[in-house]
Amino acid sequence: MAEIEVRLVDVTKRFGDFVAVDAINLEVRNGEFFSLLGPSGCGKTTTLRMIGGFEEPTHGLIELSGQDVTWLPPYRRNVNTVFQNYALFPHLTLGENIAFGLRRRNVKADEIKKRVADALELVQLTGYEDRKPGQISGGQAQRVALARALINRPAVLLLDEPLGALDLKLRKQMQVELKRIQQEVGITFIYVTHDQEEAMTMSDRIAVMNKGHYEQLAGPAELYERPKTRFVAGFLGVSNLLPVKADGNADAHAVLRLPDGTAARAPRALMNGHTGPVALGVRPEKIRLKAPADEVGGQYNRLEGVVRDASYIGVSTQYIVELRDQRRITVFEQNVERATKAELWAPGEKVVMTWLPEHSFVVPDEGVVEQVGIAAVE
Amino acid sequence: MTAVALAPSARPKGSVANRIDRVFDRWSMIVYTLLAVIYLLLPVAVIILFSFNDPPGKTNVVWHGFTLKYWLNPFGPDGLGSAVVLSITIAILSTLIATVLGTLMALALERYQFRGKSFANSLIFIPMATPEIIMGASLLTMFVSIGQPPFFPLNFVTILIAHIMFNISYVVVTVRARLAGFPRHLEEAAMDLFANEWQTFWRVTFPLILPGIVAAALLAFSLSIDDFVITNFTSGMSVTFPMYIYGAARIGIPVQVNVIGTSIFLIAVGSVALTTLAGRRKRG
Numbered sequence: 001m002a003e004i005e006v007r008l009v010d011v012t013k014r015f016g017d018f019v020a021v022d023a024i025n026l027e028v029r030n031g032e033f034f035s036l037l038g039p040s041g042c043g044k045t046t047t048l049r050m051i052g053g054f055e056e057p058t059h060g061l062i063e064l065s066g067q068d069v070t071w072l073p074p075y076r077r078n079v080n081t082v083f084q085n086y087a088l089f090p091h092l093t094l095g096e097n098i099a100f101g102l103r104r105r106n107v108k109a110d111e112i113k114k115r116v117a118d119a120l121e122l123v124q125l126t127g128y129e130d131r132k133p134g135q136i137s138g139g140q141a142q143r144v145a146l147a148r149a150l151i152n153r154p155a156v157l158l159l160d161e162p163l164g165a166l167d168l169k170l171r172k173q174m175q176v177e178l179k180r181i182q183q184e185v186g187i188t189f190i191y192v193t194h195d196q197e198e199a200m201t202m203s204d205r206i207a208v209m210n211k212g213h214y215e216q217l218a219g220p221a222e223l224y225e226r227p228k229t230r231f232v233a234g235f236l237g238v239s240n241l242l243p244v245k246a247d248g249n250a251d252a253h254a255v256l257r258l259p260d261g262t263a264a265r266a267p268r269a270l271m272n273g274h275t276g277p278v279a280l281g282v283r284p285e286k287i288r289l290k291a292p293a294d295e296v297g298g299q300y301n302r303l304e305g306v307v308r309d310a311s312y313i314g315v316s317t318q319y320i321v322e323l324r325d326q327r328r329i330t331v332f333e334q335n336v337e338r339a340t341k342a343e344l345w346a347p348g349e350k351v352v353m354t355w356l357p358e359h360s361f362v363v364p365d366e367g368v369v370e371q372v373g374i375a376a377v378e
Numbered sequence: 379m380t381a382v383a384l385a386p387s388a389r390p391k392g393s394v395a396n397r398i399d400r401v402f403d404r405w406s407m408i409v410y411t412l413l414a415v416i417y418l419l420l421p422v423a424v425i426i427l428f429s430f431n432d433p434p435g436k437t438n439v440v441w442h443g444f445t446l447k448y449w450l451n452p453f454g455p456d457g458l459g460s461a462v463v464l465s466i467t468i469a470i471l472s473t474l475i476a477t478v479l480g481t482l483m484a485l486a487l488e489r490y491q492f493r494g495k496s497f498a499n500s501l502i503f504i505p506m507a508t509p510e511i512i513m514g515a516s517l518l519t520m521f522v523s524i525g526q527p528p529f530f531p532l533n534f535v536t537i538l539i540a541h542i543m544f545n546i547s548y549v550v551v552t553v554r555a556r557l558a559g560f561p562r563h564l565e566e567a568a569m570d571l572f573a574n575e576w577q578t579f580w581r582v583t584f585p586l587i588l589p590g591i592v593a594a595a596l597l598a599f600s601l602s603i604d605d606f607v608i609t610n611f612t613s614g615m616s617v618t619f620p621m622y623i624y625g626a627a628r629i630g631i632p633v634q635v636n637v638i639g640t641s642i643f644l645i646a647v648g649s650v651a652l653t654t655l656a657g658r659r660k661r662g
Contacts, residue, residue: 054566074569087567091585100581101571148571 004066005030005188006051006156011060013046020046022212023060028156028190033182035191035199038209039235044192045160047209051190052081052158065155075104080149081158085165086141088133094120094144095129101152119147122181139170146181156188163198175201196236200224208232224283226270230363233281240287240329241279243365246271253357256280260324264301265357279365285332286359289319289345290352300354305329307345317344321351329353422643429636436630448633452641455632458622462638464534465619469603472541477595479542480549481587487550488557505547513544514611521612536612541605545598552597556590592653600646 006028013021021043028034036044049055051062053074062070069077080101088097098119102112120126123143133141142162149157162178163171179202182189193199199206200220207214208223208231215229227233233241244256244264253265256278264280271278282301289307296302305321308328312335319331331353338344345351428438432445453459486492487499505513521536564586568578606620613621623635 052570054569073574074566075572075574079570081567081570083563083567085561085563087561087563089564089567089582100568100573104572104577152571 003030004028005064006190007061007063008047008051009061009063011047011050011057011062013043013050013055014058019212021050021057024213026207026214026217028188031186031188032204033179033189033191033202035193035203035206036209036214037193037196037199037206037235038214039194042209043212044194044209048081048158048160048190048192051156052079053077078155079158080152080154081160082142082145082149082162084161086133086138086145088141088144088148090133092132093129094125094131094133094136097133097144098129098148098151100148105152115151119151122150122184123147138165139174142166142174143177146178150181150185150187153185154187156190159189159191161193162191163193163195171198178202200236208235210235225359226361227281227363230279230366233361233363238284238330239281240284241281241363241365242327244278244280246278256362258303262303264303264360266360266362267358270360270362274362274364277365278362281361281363282355282359284318284330285316285334286355287329287331287353288355289321289331289333290354292350292352294352296352296354299356301357301360303329303353305351305353307347307349307351309347310344312344319345321353425636425643426640429633429640431633431636433633436632438631438633438636448637452634452637454634455626457617458632458634458638461617461619461622464616465603468534468537468541468618469599472538472545472602473595473598475538476542476545476549476598477591480546480594480598481553481591483546484550484553484557488554488560502547502550505544506551510605510607514540514608517608518611533614533616536614537609537616537618540608540612541602544605544608545601548597548601549594552594553587553590556587556593560587589657596650603642 004027006026008024008026011021011024011026012019024043024047026047036047038044046055050057051064053069053072053076057070060070061068064077064079088094089100092100095116098116099112102115107115116129117126120128123146125140125143125147128136128140128144133144136144142165145162159178163174166174175198178189182202191199191202200223203220205217205219206223207217209215210231216223216227216232218226223232224236227236227239230241233239242258242264244258247255247257247263249255249268250265252268254268254271256264256266258264258280266280290296292304303323305323307319308322309320311318314335316332316334317338319333321329321331323329428441429448430444430446431438431441432443432447433440434442448454453462483498483502487495487502517536517540560583564582565578568582569575573581604620605618606624609618610621610624617625619638623631626632626635
């Protein structure tokens with residue numbers, strides 16, 4: 001069991017009447033890449049700023065490496081931050097920017113020189129120390145900000161949407177680079193982002209935040225495959241959610257009855273802990289479309305519907321299938337068996353949707369939305 | 379005529395009107411600029427020219443001949459030297475004190491919320507909005523009523539107090555303009571990199587607002603060194619350079635006044651040129 005590097009106990013932050021962070025309890029392990037993911041205003045940045053020391057919690061406790069730092073100013077904490085807008089000092093050269101932290105700690109001049117060179121090499125900017133921040137690109141500024149923080153060898157590195165200002169291609173490149181650097185230096189990263197793909201790509205664990213608290217904390221795969229709430233199901237990727245009633249068990253599966261009477265199954269363990277109404281969820285790419293006459297194995301869930309829309313996206317095709325009660329289901333099908341446009345399912349065709357019960361998930365149903373989330377196309 | 383009016387595009391390119399247009403486009407800006415520069419610099423040129431004049435009598439208004447003798451003896455007339463020294467001393471001291479106090483006030487007004495902030499905010503503008511003559515008169519009343527010697531004899535100290543007062547307003551306004559756009563996250567970044575409040579101010583905040591502070595100080599210095607109205611009320615028996623000229627004007631201004639005026643002008647232009655050059659080299 002890895003040791004705990006950052007611990008938040010009941011941390012709350014109010015701005016006037018607004019509760020930005022609502023009694024969060026969190027443990028970040030030593031050396032992990034931890035993400036706080038959520039929409040704007042969910043409290044993720046405020047949480048990060050409290051760990052960094054830029055905001056004081058209204059109440060609660062923050063521990064770094066076992067030490068209570070709740071009331072310490074930023075300069076007395078062994079953490080460093082990569083700011084969203086880089087925050088490089090415009091009047092200093094890149095070398096002076098990077099050496100800023102070491103200078104404040106009275107490190108010897110020749111060691112500073114060596115470590116600045118190492119840091120520049122780590123972020124692949126060797127030879128740039130005499131330039132000014134105004135003379136480099138956004139991607140380079142981002143890397144300098146990273147070097148300036150990492151050179152101090154902090155216990156934890158805080159990153160506040162560091163890739164937000166970069167274009168898509170550069171962002172993808174930097175994601176890979178960040179992960180590489182994190183593994184190379186072995187420092188705990190706490191990463192704030194609203195971009196679910198970014199969080200999924202890099203993180204060991206993700207806390208999905210909403211309205212001042214986190215709804216689920218897990219690894220990327222578990223968050224995607226087994227979201228615990230409607231919000232998580234909708235924030236990470238696309239989900240189809242159907243209101244269901246529990247209707248006993250069949251073997252290892254719980255039987256869930258849809259409003260139109262169709263029975264679907266889901267692993268029995270997924271029903272644990274649910275007391276109120278629930279919704280059955282399935283991801284669009286888990287569903288296969290079959291013709292009504294096709295043979296379907298007994299291990300599959302079956303659901304009949306009519307194709308209403310087909311959008312060809314190249315790698316896959318997105319279908320909207322309407323059920324008898326007019327709920328709509330999104331289905332992604334790889335363009336393998338039906339590759340050309342003529343072979344696709346056409347609007348109006350009757351189809352049977354099939355998926356394995358194990359690919360289902362169950363969330364509490366507050367009973368409003370049929371389908372949440374948007375396609376992950378930007 | 380009608381054809382041109384109906385279809386302006388049909389006007390031949392080489393027409394006279396067109397050519398005049400082009401000549402006008404090219405030269406109007408240059409001519410206008412030249413006229414403006416002449417208008418601004420002609421009085422200065424006259425001052426410089428007449429510092430080399432060699433008038434036979436006391437009035438220095440007609441050109442008689444070239445001489446360097448007043449340049450070689452700039453403090454010849456009685457009291458001129460001490461007036462210049464007094465003016466420069468007051469300008470330097472009031473600039474220093476007003477710049478420090480004004481910068482601190484600007485920081486407080488821009489950064490912090492406190493009781494009486496809006497009141498302080500409007501007070502800042504009063505010295506700039508009040509006519510100088512009124513301010514001078516009321517300062518005189520105040521100094522006289524609270525200050526029989528030895529507390530406030532009208533002298534060096536009262537001039538200094540008055541100059542600091544009106545300079546502070548200009549410093550606050552100038553420095554605040556610079557602070558208004560200050561990126562606060564840079565200070566957070568400095569604190570994040572182990573700089574305490576003191577180090578953050580001197581390593582990050584101060585260097586970045588320095589241009590504003592320098593501009594404020596230059597403004598304060600020039601306001602102080604040529605102030606006449608307020609100084610005249612608060613000086614008592616002391617005589618500053620502008621007051622000396624005013625006094626001398628009745629019998630004829632000595633040529634040395636032009637010499638000193640020219641020197642001040644040259645020093646001012648020189649220092650502005652130097653700061654501009656230094657700024658350019660830093661950025662380049």
